[in-house]
Amino acid sequence: MKNDHHRKERDATLFHAISAYQRTTIANELACIFSRYFYSVNGSYKILISPSKMIEASVIASPILGILYYLLHAIVCLAHIWSYLIYQIQCLIISSGLLPKYQNLKLDRLQHLAVVIDSEEAKNKSKVHQLLLWLSDVGVKYVILYDIEGVMKKSNKAFQKSTATQSDTKCLDFDLNVPSIFDVFGMTVEVISYTDGKEAVAKAANYLFSKFSTNQEGTLDGLEPKFTEPDISSALKAVGHDGPEPDLLLVYGPARCHLGFPAWRMRYTEIVHMGRLSSMKFSAIVKVFYDFSKKHQNYGK
Amino acid sequence: MGVKYVTVYAFSIDNFRWDPHEVQALMDLIKAKIDQLLTEESLLKKFDARINFRGNLELLTDLVRLSAKRAMDMTVYNKGPVLSVCVAYTSTDEITHAVEASLREKRKNVQIDVCDLDRNMYTAGCVEPDIIIRTSGETRLSNFLLWQSDFTHLQNPKPYWPEFSLRHLVCAVLEYQKVHGYLKKCKGETQKNK
Numbered sequence: 001m002k003n004d005h006h007r008k009e010r011d012a013t014l015f016h017a018i019s020a021y022q023r024t025t026i027a028n029e030l031a032c033i034f035s036r037y038f039y040s041v042n043g044s045y046k047i048l049i050s051p052s053k054m055i056e057a058s059v060i061a062s063p064i065l066g067i068l069y070y071l072l073h074a075i076v077c078l079a080h081i082w083s084y085l086i087y088q089i090q091c092l093i094i095s096s097g098l099l100p101k102y103q104n105l106k107l108d109r110l111q112h113l114a115v116v117i118d119s120e121e122a123k124n125k126s127k128v129h130q131l132l133l134w135l136s137d138v139g140v141k142y143v144i145l146y147d148i149e150g151v152m153k154k155s156n157k158a159f160q161k162s163t164a165t166q167s168d169t170k171c172l173d174f175d176l177n178v179p180s181i182f183d184v185f186g187m188t189v190e191v192i193s194y195t196d197g198k199e200a201v202a203k204a205a206n207y208l209f210s211k212f213s214t215n216q217e218g219t220l221d222g223l224e225p226k227f228t229e230p231d232i233s234s235a236l237k238a239v240g241h242d243g244p245e246p247d248l249l250l251v252y253g254p255a256r257c258h259l260g261f262p263a264w265r266m267r268y269t270e271i272v273h274m275g276r277l278s279s280m281k282f283s284a285i286v287k288v289f290y291d292f293s294k295k296h297q298n299y300g301k
Numbered sequence: 302m303g304v305k306y307v308t309v310y311a312f313s314i315d316n317f318r319w320d321p322h323e324v325q326a327l328m329d330l331i332k333a334k335i336d337q338l339l340t341e342e343s344l345l346k347k348f349d350a351r352i353n354f355r356g357n358l359e360l361l362t363d364l365v366r367l368s369a370k371r372a373m374d375m376t377v378y379n380k381g382p383v384l385s386v387c388v389a390y391t392s393t394d395e396i397t398h399a400v401e402a403s404l405r406e407k408r409k410n411v412q413i414d415v416c417d418l419d420r421n422m423y424t425a426g427c428v429e430p431d432i433i434i435r436t437s438g439e440t441r442l443s444n445f446l447l448w449q450s451d452f453t454h455l456q457n458p459k460p461y462w463p464e465f466s467l468r469h470l471v472c473a474v475l476e477y478q479k480v481h482g483y484l485k486k487c488k489g490e491t492q493k494n495k
Contacts, residue, residue, distance in 0.1 A: 072475060073475065073478070073479075076472075076475045076476070076479070148487065148491060149490075194491060197451075198415045198418065198448070199415060201396060201400070201415075201418060202412075202413050202414050202415050202417070202418060204400070205403055205404060205413040205418065206412055206413050208400065209404050209407055212404065225401050225404045225405060227397055227401055228397065229393050229394070229397055231397075232393075232396065232397050232400060254480060254483045255454055255483055255484055256454065256455045256456070257450075257452060257453060257454055257455060257480075257487075258455070259451065259452070259487060260451040260452075260491070263392060263393075263396065263447035263448045264393060264396065264447075266447050267391075267392070267393060267442075267443070267444040267447070268441055268443060268444070269442075270440045270441050271440050271441060271442070271455060272440055273455075
């Protein structure tokens, strides 16, 4: 019954998508004509004509193509400015408290939250401190802080002094190559970096090798290693790199990119770009959490 | 547009949990499409494209697996764009497979490192993607290319896949161009620190 319902939902979605596709045919034609004449790669522009005519064409067309290129990007910038204005108005309305739906957030599905911060911005300790305070106010219980260079790991001890009260603090001395975990503002905070991603999986592989039987040459000659995903999870735990999979991952930085967040822990994580840490807003966090509470996942079923 | 590598997510290992009739229908469809790609009039021939099937192909039915292998053998020497179709694939399964393969070739007193795992991934030989596009506005990667997407621009346009057209692709490239410098800088600094 449940499978029938899911299948009908998928079919209805597909029908809607196909109808919409037919309506975009005219737009496709225009885009096709436009792209036939120029495309741009990494800031330089080229013309889609035969090589023999390229030199002649480039003398005449280069300035025109340059103008077209920058015009196109100007249009994209305008679209971004428009979206930004709409977003700011939404945040203003949320922070005014006019909409009751944003007042009582249901965070049952949000067990673990991850926050990826650009390493340059992670050096702004007061902003990170403020972010944790806001997350605690909203009711988050477990936060995974990640930055690629381990800036937050390195400043962890000083960071704890600035964020925790005496009764709140409970921390372990940390090695830069393993996660750092401590309690603050009633939340458990795990601080990780790039070394907790791919290098951790390599450590887990070496751990599995040491557990597997070997011959005198130290190889697995004649033995076929066969592992399951739970075996890899256990190995990661054994080498000190296990941890929960976050339900939601917020990215603070110039681009929507997870910057090497541990791949093993990100299978079905919702990834949301929040913009730069320097311009973070509490109402933006509330909006993201509200949208997350409305999400539905099939998990491939 | 000069794009050399395209990777698509056709069928996840998790999708085997669907109704068996539905799974079988999809397997038949995959086989039919593969056979169609190998005809003289197909796009693969027109663009001298190469096709690869990435994933745990042992989980596929025999007919589909044989069709896939035939398609890969027939196009292995093509010099054009490379289309990688991820079928019976999840990132976590790919990582597990890479660990197994790395252990098989491990030698005494030599530690397995990230390069060994990279070399044994299903997607070995493909460059890391610059952009991952997830259509329908969804914000998760659903176990797709998690290992390869450290410095990839993640985009989630609202249109569903059948609606996704050239103008959406042009927009995706324009969006990528805005953050290209930042992502290349991050990648360069990480490689320098290794």
